Amino acid sequence: GAQVRVDAARAQPLRELPSALDACRNCDLWRHATQAVPGAGPESARLMIVGEQPGDAEDIAGLAFVGPAGRLLGTAMNEAGVSRDAAWMTNAVKHFKFEPRGKRRIHKTPAQAEVDACGHWLRAEIAAVKPRVILALGATATRAVLGGAPASMANMQGRAIAQGDLIVIPAWHPSYVLRLAEPQAQEAARRELVAALRLAKMLSD
Numbered sequence: 001g002a003q004v005r006v007d008a009a010r011a012q013p014l015r016e017l018p019s020a021l022d023a024c025r026n027c028d029l030w031r032h033a034t035q036a037v038p039g040a041g042p043e044s045a046r047l048m049i050v051g052e053q054p055g056d057a058e059d060i061a062g063l064a065f066v067g068p069a070g071r072l073l074g075t076a077m078n079e080a081g082v083s084r085d086a087a088w089m090t091n092a093v094k095h096f097k098f099e100p101r102g103k104r105r106i107h108k109t110p111a112q113a114e115v116d117a118c119g120h121w122l123r124a125e126i127a128a129v130k131p132r133v134i135l136a137l138g139a140t141a142t143r144a145v146l147g148g149a150p151a152s153m154a155n156m157q158g159r160a161i162a163q164g165d166l167i168v169i170p171a172w173h174p175s176y177v178l179r180l181a182e183p184q185a186q187e188a189a190r191r192e193l194v195a196a197l198r199l200a201k202m203l204s205d
């Protein structure tokens, strides 16, 4: 089965990650991004939430989940009773990948090679924080954490997958929820995200 790729030997102090990350040249995404966006949260967090990559707002702020998707995630976390300062929040890829369109910067899904190039940092965070549960938002994060074949979110979202001592729960990415045009479909997906957060809270408490 899929293996969570955690390399405990790579554990390094978390406070050193942000500067090391910003100097990362493992792929080319640093060239156009403003800065690397590190994960953040308590080192003792039992829950880790992993997104895909920083968005436009996160790239500018240098902080994860501060834009529209982060706001939806924050609301869902509140509803599920998950405190933002009880979770380590990070991304599979630490630099923003985008395509300029006029004055706007349009999100581009990172290539698997870029996710792989960035995997070192996610593994370092997992090794240092040692969460009990990882909530993986969307297919990129799910695959980055579990490895293996491309993830089918419709099949996997909301399920707890045991990987040794770690539990991985794939969930809808908040950006995906925001993109659903049909209000009922959007509300259904939002509720599934809240349910996945509740399960993550229950299993990590």
Ligand code: URA
Binding pocket: 050, 051, 052, 053, 054, 055, 058, 063, 064, 065, 066, 067, 069, 070, 090, 091, 175
């Ligand atoms: N989307 C993500 O996956 N991560 C962020 O930090 C912001 C938006």
